[in-house]
Amino acid sequence: xxxxxxxxxxxxxVILCFGxxxxxxxxxxxxxxxxxxxxxxxxxxxxxxxxxxxxxxxRLIFGSVQQGALVPYGTKWRTGANEATEIKLTEAIKIQDRxxxxxxxxxxxxPQEDHWVVAFNEKIGYWGAGFMKDPFDEQFDVLRARAxxxxxxxxxxxxxISLQQRSDSTVALSFAWDRVQxxxxxxx
Numbered sequence: 001x002x003x004x005x006x007x008x009x010x011x012x013x014v015i016l017c018f019g020x021x022x023x024x025x026x027x028x029x030x031x032x033x034x035x036x037x038x039x040x041x042x043x044x045x046x047x048x049x050x051x052x053x054x055x056x057x058x059r060l061i062f063g064s065v066q067q068g069a070l071v072p073y074g075t076k077w078r079t080g081a082n083e084a085t086e087i088k089l090t091e092a093i094k095i096q097d098r099x100x101x102x103x104x105x106x107x108x109x110x111p112q113e114d115h116w117v118v119a120f121n122e123k124i125g126y127w128g129a130g131f132m133k134d135p136f137d138e139q140f141d142v143l144r145a146r147a148x149x150x151x152x153x154x155x156x157x158x159x160x161i162s163l164q165q166r167s168d169s170t171v172a173l174s175f176a177w178d179r180v181q182x183x184x185x186x187x188x
Contacts, residue, residue, distance in 0.1 A: 033081030040163035040171050045188045046090040047171065049107070049161050051080035056157050061178040062111055071111055076119075076136055079109045079175065080159060084126035084135070094187040095120075095145045108136045109147075109175065109182070116147040116175070116182040147175070147182040155179050 033054040040047045063069035071077045079085040084106040093100050106124050110117040123140040159177040166172050166185060174183040 035082070036160070038161045038163045040165070042165070044091055045093075047087065047093070047163055047186065049085060049087045049163065049173070051085040051159075051161055052082040053158050053160060054081040055159075056155065056178055062113075062180055073112050074110065076108050076110055076134060078126070078135070079107050080161075082127075084108060084124070085161070086124055087120065091188055095143060095184060098143055098145070100143050105142065106136070111180075111182070113149070115149055117144055118147050118173075118182075118184060119144045145184050147173075147184040149180055149182045152176070152179045152181055156181075 033052040036051060036053050038049040038051070060067055060069045062071050062073065065072045085108070086104055086106050088104045089100065089102045091102055100120055103122070104124050105120040105122055106126050108119050108121065110119070119136070119138075119141050120143045121136055121138075121140045122142050123137060126135050155178050156176045159175075162172075162174045162176070163186075164172045164174065169188050171186045171188075172183050173186055174181055176182075
């Protein structure tokens with residue numbers, strides 16, 4: 001009975017330590033990748049993008065798996081940190097001649113060297129990174145669009161998303177990090 005009791009106590013201590021570690025990570029992750037909201041409003045059109053902003057910290061951000069990139073080309077990325085990035089629309093918008101209805105969508109991207117695929121997924125509440133599996137279920141994608149990439153002359157230390165008016169009825173949704181900016185137009 002003594003050995004079984006010691007094993008159970010040891011197992012209990014390991015489980016308790018793991019639980020404390022998980023809580024610690026949950027409480028401190030926001031300081032490493034603080035939350036932000038990009039917002040655009042004109043008339044009845046209200047667009048907001050809620051996301052978290054990780055830092056570069058001398059890491060290779062975009063590149064190949066072999067290079068050890070944080071975001072390897074051709075793989076899904078939650079487009080920020082922590083919870084999946086979420087866009088909320090009060091009015092329908094058009095992206096590359098396809099309509100995205102009002103509502104809330106999670107956004108994930110698939111970066112490539114010369115362009116990004118931006119997916120709008122009707123399932124929200126993803127954490128954004130699954131343990132040993134893909135967290136984004138493509139069957140809930142309602143729209144995918146190609147975002148054009150430009151190379152920046154100076155690196156961007158902290159990931160950012162912006163909504164900038166391009167014309168009377170067009171807003172650029174842009175993602176910038178390291179030396180890359182990917183953008184696509186939202187029309188209303």
